[in-house]
Amino acid sequence: MLFHPKILDSFAGYNRTLLTKDVLAGLTVGVVALPLAMAFAIASGLKPEAGIFTAIIAGGLISLLGGSRVQIGGPAGAFIVIVYGIVERYGVPNLLLATAMSGVLLFMMGVFRLGTLVRFIPIAVIIGFTNGIAFLIGLSQIKDFFGLSIEKMPAQFFPAVQTLYQAANTFNPIALGVAIGSLTFIIVWKLFQKRLGWLSHLPGTVVAMVSATIVASLLNLPVETIGSRFGGIPSSLPSFEWIPISWDSAQYMLMPALTLALLGAIESLLCARIADGLTHERHESNQELMAQGISNLTTPFFGGMPATGTIARTVTNIESGATTPISGIVHALTLLMIILFAAPLAKDIPLASLAAILMYVAWNMGEWKKFIDLKQFRLPYRITILSVFFLTVILDLTTAVEVGLLLAFITFIYRISSLSRCESADTKDFPTLNHLQGRVDAYRIYGAIFFGAVKLLEKIEENLPTQTLLLDLKNVIYIDTSGMDTIMELAHLCKIRNIKLIICGLDHQPLEMVQRSDFLKSLPADCFYPDLISGIKAATQS
Template identity: 75%
Template structure:
C-alpha cells in the first residue's frame, strides 16, 4: 500500500469548515473556467466538444482523488491537441480511445516502477522547444475558425495545413473574424486590467469572452459556426460505459502514439505539479501522480474521453482561488457535471470563432517566447537543441522532435562532462624525488569522471608510459564506468607486456567498487595499491632503485 498513497489521504489533518469553503469556491471557479477550455481542446483535436467535458469530469475527478499533488487539476490539455488530431486523422477515433487507454497503462507502470523522478532529467531546452512548437501548431490549427474559412477538413501535416489555409484565404467570414477579434481583445484587456476590477477580478477572462460571444451570437443570430450548428449541441448527461474493442492487430499500430501520449502526459503533469509546489510551498509525489494519471487515462476512454494530464492554467487558477486540498479538484468535476446536466442547451450558441480566440490566447501564453528572444545568452549546444526541437515539432512530429532533442542533449552532456575530466603529470615541485627518476617513473593525477566519453584520458597516458613504474592517482576520480574499467585493464595489460609496474593510488567509494567488480584489484599485486599518491611514489622510486 506504500506504493499507492494518494495525497487526499493526508489532506484531512487539521481540515476545517473554513478550508472546506475555500476548496468548494475554488472548485466551482475552476469548473467554470474548465468548461470552455475543455470544449475548445476537444474541438481543436478533431473530436466533439463533449469529449473534452467528459474527460474533465471523469479523468479530472480521478486525478484529484488518486493524485500525488494537493492542488493539481487534471483534464484535457492544449499540449495534446496536435498529437490527438494526428491520431484521429491517421487512425480514427476508435483507435484514439485505444491509444489513450494504452498510454494510461504506460503511465501507471512508470509510476509503479518509480520512474517519476526520471522525467525531471529531461533538459529545459527540450521542454521549451516542444512547448513553443506545440503552441505554434495550436495557433495554426485555429486559423480556420478564427477567420471563418470554408475548409471541410484541416490536414494534420504542417505544410499541407499551410497550403490548405492559403487556398481558402478568399473565403474569410467577416462576421466570424470580428467576433474572434473581439473575443481576443476582451481576453487581453481582461488579463491586463483584471487586478483593477474588484470582485469581478475573480471571474476568468475565458468565461467572460465565451459568455459575451454566445450572447451576441444568439441575440443577433449571427451567421457563424456554433457548437449547435456544427455538433448539434452537447448531451445533458454522462455517456454510458462502452467497451473498447481491443486486439493485438489493432494495438500494435497505436503503440507509438500511445507512448507519445504517455511521455507527453508525464512531462506535462509533473511540470505542472512542480509549478504548483512552488506556489503552495509543498512537494508532490511524482510517482503517485503518474499512477493517478494512468488510472484516469485508462478509465476515461471507456466513457468517450480523450487523453488527460495536469493542466497548468487551471491548476494556477485553483491555487489563486484558495484551494488547499484535492477536494477542490473533486468539486471542479462535480461543477462541470452539474453544468452539463442543467445547462447543456445553452451551449449550442457558443461560436467556434470565440473558442478559436481562446485557444490562440492559450497558445500564446503557454509558449516561453522570451527564451527565444534571449537565445544569444545561451551556449550554442543549448540553442541548437531548443531550435531543433521547436522546428521538428512543427514540421515533422513531436516524437521525432523529443528523440532528436534528447539525443542532442545527451551528446552535449557527454562532451561537457568529458571536458571536465582531465589528467596531469605529478610535478617535481610537489615531489622533488621524481626528478632523479625522470623517464623511469611517471605519476599522473586524474580528475573528474572516467566514462566512455573520457576514455581518451587513459589512451593518452598509454602514449606517455615510463620505462619502469607508472603511478595513477585516482583520488579525485568520482566515477568509473564499465568502458573505462576495460580501458584500465587494457592499460594494465600493456604495462605488464612492456615490463612496467602499475601502481594505483587513492581508490575510494564507487571507483573502488568498480575496481573490485572489474577484477583490477585481483590482477594487481598487493604492493601496487596505495591509499594516496605520496605512498605510491615512494614505493615506485623504491622499486626503480632496486
C-alpha cells in the same frame, strides 16, 4: 506504500474554513475549465462533449487518486496536435484505444517508480516541444478564427498551410470580428482584472465566451456555432461503452500510445512541480503517474480524450485558495452540474470565440522569451531547442523528442568529457623524482573515466616510462565499464613491458568498480596506496 493518494494525508487539521476555500476554488476552476475543455476537444477533431466528459471523469479521478494536493487534471492543449493527428490517421475508435493503452503505460511507469526519470529530460527539449505545440495550436485555430470554409484541416504542417492559403478568399469578416473582439476582451480583462472588484474572480475566457454568445444570438450573426457544427452538447451523463480492441489495432497504436504516455507524464509532473513551488509542498511523482494512468484508462470507455495535469487550471486553483484535492473533485462536480442543467445553452457558442480563447492559451503556453534570449546560451543549447521546435512543427512530437534527447545526450557527453582531464605530477613538488626522469611518471586524473573520456588513459599509453607508472585517482568521481576496461588494458600493457603500475587514491564508486571487476586481484598488494605521496615513496624505494 506503493499506492497512497495524497488525499489520505490532506485532512489533518481540516476544518470548515478550509472546506469553504476548497469549494469556492473548485467552483472557480470548474467555470474556467468549461470553455477550455470544449475548445481543446474541438481543436483535436472531437466533439465538444469529449473534452467536458474528460474534465469531469479524469479531473475527478486525478484529484481523488493523485500525488498532489492541488493539481487539476483534464484535457490539455499539449495533446491537441497529437490527438488530431491520431484521429485523422487512425480514427476516433483507435484514439480511444491509444488513450487506454497510454493509461496502462502511465500506471506501470508509476508502479516501477519511473516518475523521477521524467525530470531528467533537459529543459531545452521541454521548451522546444512546448513552443512547437503552442505554435501548432495557434495554426490549427486560424480556420475558425477567420471563419474559413475548410471541410477538414490536414494534421501535417505544410498541407495545413497550403489548405489555409487556398481557402484564404473564403474568410468570414463577421467571424473574424467576433474572434478579434473576444481576444481583445480577454487581454483587456486580464490587464484590468485586479481593478474589477468582485468581478475579478470571474475568468476572462468565460466572460468573453458568454459575451460573444449573447451578441451572436441577439444579432443573429452568420457565424458557425457549436450547434451548427456538432448539434449542441448532450445534457446527460456519459454512458459506458466498450472500446473495440483487436491485436492488429493495438500493434499500430503502440507508438501513439507511448507518445501520449510520455507527453502526459511530462506535462503532469511539470505541472506538479509548478504547484509545489507555489504551495511550498512536495508532490509524490509516482503516485501522480498511477493516477494519470487510471484516469486515462477509464475516460475512453466514456468517450473521453487523453488527460493530464493542466498548468493554467492548477495555478487558478491555487490562487483561488485551494488546499486539498477536494477542490479538484468540486471542479469535476461543477462541470457535471453544468452538463446536466445548462448544456442546451452551449449550442449558441460561436466557434470563433473558442478559437480566440485557444489563441490566447497557445500564446501563454509557449515560452517565447527563451527564443529571444537564445543568444545568451551556448551553441549546443540553441541547436537542441530550435531542432526540437522545428521538428515538432514540421514532423511530429515523437521524432522531435527523440532527436532532442539525442542532441542533449551528445552535448552532455562532450561537456563531461571536457571536464575530465589528466595532469602530470610536477617534479618540483616531488624532488625525489628528479633523478628518476624517464623511469617514473606520475599522473593526476580529474573528473570521470567513462567511454567519452578514455582518451585520457590512451594518451598515457603512448608515453609510458621505463620503470614505474603512478596514477593518482583521488579526484576521479566515476568510472564506468569502458573506463575500467581501459585501465585494465593499461595494466596489461605495463605488465608486458615490465613496468610497475601503482594506483593511488581510489575511493567511493571508483573503488567499488575496481573491486567488482576483480582488478585488485590482478595486481600485487604493494601497488595500491591511499594517496600519491605514499605511492611515490614506494616507487623511489623499488
